[in-house]
Amino acid sequence: MDGSTAPSGHDLAGLVHAIESDLDYFRLKRFEPRVFQLVRRGAISFSDLVGREGTPGRRPLGTSGGTSGVTSGGASRGASGGASAGDLEDRVRVLQDRLDAYILGIAAMSLPGRTLSLVVEDVRKERGDYDEFLRFTKPARGGGLHERVGRVEAELADAELVLDAVTEALVRRGEVDEGSVEARRTELSELGHRNGARIVARAWSDPVFKQRLLETGREALRDMDVPTGRLGRLAVAEDTEEVHNVVVCTLCSCYPHDVLGDPPWWYRSDEYKRRIVADPRATLADMFDLVVPPSRKIQVHDSTSDLRWMVLPRRPEGTEGWDEDRLAALVTSECLVGAAEPRPGT
C-alpha cells in the first residue's frame, strides 16, 4: 500500500512511534472496553481467559502456524532473537503486519449488536474531566530504538494472547462461529482506503454525486454502500488547477478512518505534523517528491475531530472513458491526504 514516495527508510523512529501509539489506541480504547462489555453481558467470563492449558482446541500461542482462522495469527511471528541494526527495520515491518492483524482481529471478533462501538478518545475524557473511571494510563515510552522495538514486540504478543483468548472463548460459547469471524476479517481487510478510492472515482465520474459529496460529506456516501460512519463531519477538499489540498491533524491524528480506513503511517508522525504546517511546499517536495507548481496554491487543512478532511484529487489526464473500478485503482491512501497525485501508468 505504501507508495514508493513514502519516506519509510529514513524515519524508522517515527514508524515505531506510530506503532506504539496505534497499539495503545487499539488495545486501550477499542479492545479492552469491549472485553468488559462482553463479560458484563454474560457472553464470556474472565475465567474463560485464564488457565486453559490443555483445553481442547487451544494451541499454545507462539507455536501456532496460522492453522486456524480464529487467532490473530501474529504470535507465531514473534520476537526474533538477533538484534543487529540491519534487522531492526525487518522487525518493525513484522510489527506493522502483526499490528494490522491485531486490529483486524478486534473488529472481526466484535459481535454486531452485542458490543457498542465504544470509543473513548476525547482528550478531556482521557484527562478524566468527565469521569475518573475513564482515565487511561498509557505505558511509559522512551529509550533507544532497539529497546522500544523489543518492548512493543512484547506488548503486542501480550495483546495478541488476550485477543486470541477472547475470540476463542466467544467461539467456544457459541456466541460467534469461526466461519463468520473469518468472513468478517476478509470483508474488513478489503475495506479501508479502497472506500476512499471508490468515493474519488465516483466523484470523478458523476458530477451530481461530487456536488453532494462536497456539500454534505457523509450523507452522499449512503448511495454507494460505504458505511457512512459517525465520527464528526466528513469534509472534502477538492483539488483544482489553482489549489492543491493537503490534510494533517497536528493535535492528534484525526482522520475519517471510520470511512476511509487507516491513513498512511507517516500521517501520525511528528515530523510530518510539524513540517507540513511550517512549510507545506518544501515538505511535500522533501518528504513525498511532490512538486506543486508555483502557480498552484497549497492549502493545508489541519483537521480537528468535528470535521475530518479528505482530499478529492484532480482526475488525471488520459483517463477519459475509464470506468470507476479502473479509476479507483489509481487512488492510493497518500492521494487521499494530498501527499501524492493519482497517475495512470503507476
Next chain:
Amino acid sequence: MRFRPGERVAVLGENPDGNPRTPPYLRGRTATVSKCHGVVVNPLDHREPYPPLYTITFVLDNGDEITADIHEEWLQPAR
C-alpha cells in the same frame, strides 16, 4: 453565530473552559473566516457539543494557506 465568512478573527492564546481543540501553533494568530458550520454534534468524540465551529484560513508568507476548524469560544474579532 458571532462571526461571518470574510471577517477577520484572532485566535485566543488560551481558553478558560478547557476545550483543547485548538492547535498551539495557531494561538494568537489572525485569520479570515471561510465557513461557518454551526454546532457540530459529535457524541463519539465529546459528550457535550462544543460552541459553533468555523473554518478559518491563515495565509503564509509565500501565499500558501492553512485552514483550521476552530470553535467560537477560541475566537475574537481581530483588531
